Amino acid sequence: MNKKKKYTIQDIAKELNTTASTVSRALQDNPRISEKMRKSVKELADRLDYHPDFRALSLKKGSGRTIGVMVPHIDRYFFSTVLRGIDEVATEMKYSVLICQSFESAEKEELLIKSLLSGKVDGMLASVAASTKHASHFELFGKRGIPLVFFDRAWMPMNVSKVVIDDYAGAVASVRHLVEAGCRTIAHLAGPQHINVYKNRTSGYLDTLKEYGLQMDESMIFQNTITRETGCKAMSEILAMDNLPDGIFSSGDYSALGAIICARENGIRVPQDIAITGFANEPFGSIIHPSLTSVDQHGAEMGRQAASLLIEEMESNIEYFIPRTIVLKPKLIIRDSSQRKPNH
Amino acid sequence: MNKKKKYTIQDIAKELNTTASTVSRALQDNPRISEKMRKSVKELADRLDYHPDFRALSLKKGSGRTIGVMVPHIDRYFFSTVLRGIDEVATEMKYSVLICQSFESAEKEELLIKSLLSGKVDGMLASVAASTKHASHFELFGKRGIPLVFFDRAWMPMNVSKVVIDDYAGAVASVRHLVEAGCRTIAHLAGPQHINVYKNRTSGYLDTLKEYGLQMDESMIFQNTITRETGCKAMSEILAMDNLPDGIFSSGDYSALGAIICARENGIRVPQDIAITGFANEPFGSIIHPSLTSVDQHGAEMGRQAASLLIEEMESNIEYFIPRTIVLKPKLIIRDSSQRKPNH
DNA sequence: TTTGATAATACAATCGATTGCACAAAAATA
């Protein structure tokens, strides 16, 4: 009596002297089942707190209405807002969401994907890890017939749907803003260039310098600088330079933060001596001193769009769904770290 | 040829003119299979990129080696560190982790749990939502024979294992520190009292006041104040008081943040006019101005301990696993927001 | 009373794996 048990459709059938098929149909309100039988089945099912086994059901049906989501980190504000957007749409459409984090590791990403492929998910949303150098594991989804939609950090060569923001435009807006704030020598903290979002931000930076006829200087570009630590290190190197830049465009908020803190520790004023802008609009940007100018990426909206696109593809019966790419417009949020003109 | 297909063990069997059982055994290195057969099966499996169907496998085996984790929010630093700790242990022990967030909603929590119960998880780790007022949905795990371990926000009346921190001790350390910094009237931003962690923090506050013979004043306790907004609101109310407190012990970092910002906006200096301490040691505490004194909860360690405890219970064959409660010691991190003596 | 239609339920195959048991062929022993 004490042994815990999971009740099955067979248990209910046995108890009522009938068969599993009748019970199954009764629970589905199949009209071929008598009112009386339906009632007693439902009552017993309720009493036993019966719920169909997910594995058996999805095995039989060929789908478990589950969407997998792969993000580099769940605790990055941007990704957590994307996840919220995905959750909204998925819940509304009666899908479950299975969240995975790669911790920016390509190996972990590959392992997780292989585990998801064996029937755990029916569709996939992914943003690739920073250390990912090839996408063969993402190709597996196509081979298995599981729709895949990239968001934000997309693997561009792959012919699948993508939801991204216009990082190039965000970078252009940011650098223009710095120039208009009076900056003439603008350094750049760049992200890993094999990831589309970072490459586009760097392109926006370079093109905007050109647009204003400003000289591009290799030594002013710091590669692979997206963490607080590397941002701080870059700032130290900057401070050791002969000709100090008067502006920094960072591809991420964390590296911008590192730079600001390092500047403060070395008696350099932001924005008076150096104006700084970040990217991602992490919440800390509004509470640090000086508050950080950044680019908002509309995470929730991206999540909603990506989930909608994926579900549309999953539910379409079209043999070959034609991949679509949705580009969202980012928004420059101007705060103190870059405002040099107004008060000076 | 173009139709995407998922290969099964039957496909491999047919191709090699053998049966599914042989293929299954070959893939498992069963000694009853000849070297030759094993080799050709493995080769073909490799070529087709075959992986056993997770649903079929876990249905047959009765377990999918999956641990479910329910957290209120994945983007709270504390919870994300717990998740990392859980992931570490789970990965090492060859378990998968299924992350769910309740968004602090009891209904969402209940829905998610019901969906997890039907064979999606073999063990569960949970931290209850703020709005949860009864635990009947958590009781279901017991009825299904699925081990459950609470971490941090535990439902104390339930007789299951728990991993918590000594919130009482953390509060005591925090309030003592304020008193020693010279505070004589200490206000308190309290969390929802039906959640053990917040109740314990409030108890620690009250007892420490008593310990120092300080008067407890109902009007100095602000209930249900754990967000930045409510923290700010509480500070406004404080500033409107006749006798201003000279210290605030907040049950959370976000409300402490709201209070600090509100104080700054109103020309009140922290810590000179009012010393403030928070709880959770969110990363922003070290980058805001003034930096925030807080209590660290050892999230990763908690995650590791909870996962280990759960896995131990899952793998034990003991009929009735005797629940254990692990209590971790929190650590007071002293920063600027509470340091009144040293520099003044 | 016989036939035909209809309603309600049972039987059996299926989804993709695992595994105990039976069985054949080959090898070892008598």
Next chain:
DNA sequence: TATTTTTGTGCAATCGATTGTATTATCAAA
């Protein structure tokens, strides 16, 4: 050569559901 043992495979049941196709029972019409 006859018998036993070993070795390698196939058959069939099982996990927990769903669903097409029997198969009854019931009742109305002829």
